[in-house]
Amino acid sequence: MKRIVIGICVLALLPCLGWAGELTGRDVAIKMDAVDTSLDSKRTAIMVINRKGQKLARKMESCNKKYGPDERGLIKFIEPPDVRGIMYLTWSYEDVNRDDDMWVFLPAESLVRRISGGGKKGSFMRSDFANEDIEKREVDDDEHRLLRSEEFSGVDCYVVERIAKKQKDTNYSKRVVWVRKDTWLPMKVEFYNKRGKQFKTAIYGGFKEIKGIWTFTKIIAETPRKRSKTLMQHDNVDYNIGLSDSLFEQSNLKR
Incomplete structure (x- = not known):
């Protein structure tokens, strides 16, 4: 998944002798x-959407598996009944x-729909995440510029500006990312619209080392203009569990 790793979901520590000219x-x-050296992973998640004082909660399971340099991911909603x-x-x-x-499978219609182009810019299940946020971004999807080094x-942290090479495929003119040096x-990620205005922020937390892999277990995304905030809390994170290939086939969606 291109995960904001909407995870989508990132060890070696370099000596910090000053960032200029080194990285x-x-x-x-x-x-x-x-960072993620696993072959596959699985987790449960609770997504709580708070928009204009109204709360929506969704529970889901998320799985990922690597195929060489490529990756496949599956998110399945469990609760409440209207999204199960x-x-x-x-x-x-x-x-x-x-x-x-x-692709998205809608059980009420028994329909598998492809999401492409502008559809990836749409909201992920009415949250502050976009569909594009749950995909894995490759390094070469963006141009990267190291802006500075500072504490957050x-x-x-290193502060890096990431600009998508294919602007038509994204909501964002750029992302500015605060990356832990350790x-x-x-x-933290700041998201900017096509007019160059920051409109959304994501804060990461709950950092843990699981099976030797450093992992974040919480993301809070906020869109102030919409008076909207979404908490994504990951639990039961596990790596290298031997997930079946069939789990990530289109034919599995209707089973």
């Missing part, structure tokens, strides 16, 4: 991409010239 923005992105059985399947490709595939919430995980 590039692309170097930081490569370090982030190398809805599934999102993503196939993400390292080749930046190949469009990633995304008491943690030393674990190469994101701490």
Whole structure:
């Protein structure tokens, strides 16, 4: 998945002798991409959407599996009853010239729908995440520029600007990412619209080492203009569990 790793879901620590001239923005992105050394992963998640004082809660299961440089992901909604059985399947490709595939299964209609083009810019289940946020972004999907080095919430971070090479395929003119220097995980992302205005922020937390892999377990995304905030809390995270290939086939969606 291209996960804001909407995870979508990022170990080596370099000596910090000053960032200028030592690391590039692309170097930081490569370090982030190398954090998850697993072959596959599984987790449960609670997504709580708070919009204009009204709350919606959804429970889901999320699975990912790597196929060489490519990756497939499946999200299945469990609760409440009105979304139970809805599934999102993503196939993400390292080749930046190949469009990633995304499908959604709607059990009420027994229908599998492909999500492409402008559909990926739409809201993910009425949350502050977009459909594109649940896909895995490859390093070469973006141009990267190291802006500065600074602390965020008491943690030393690199601040990297990421600009999508294919602007027509995204909501965002750019993303600015605060990356921890110790674990190469994101701490904060600012999202900018096509007019260059920041309109959304995501804050990451709940950092844990699981089976030797540093992992974030919480994301809070906020869109102030919409008076909307979404909490994504991950639980029961596990790696290298031997997930079946059949789980990530289109034919599995209607079973």
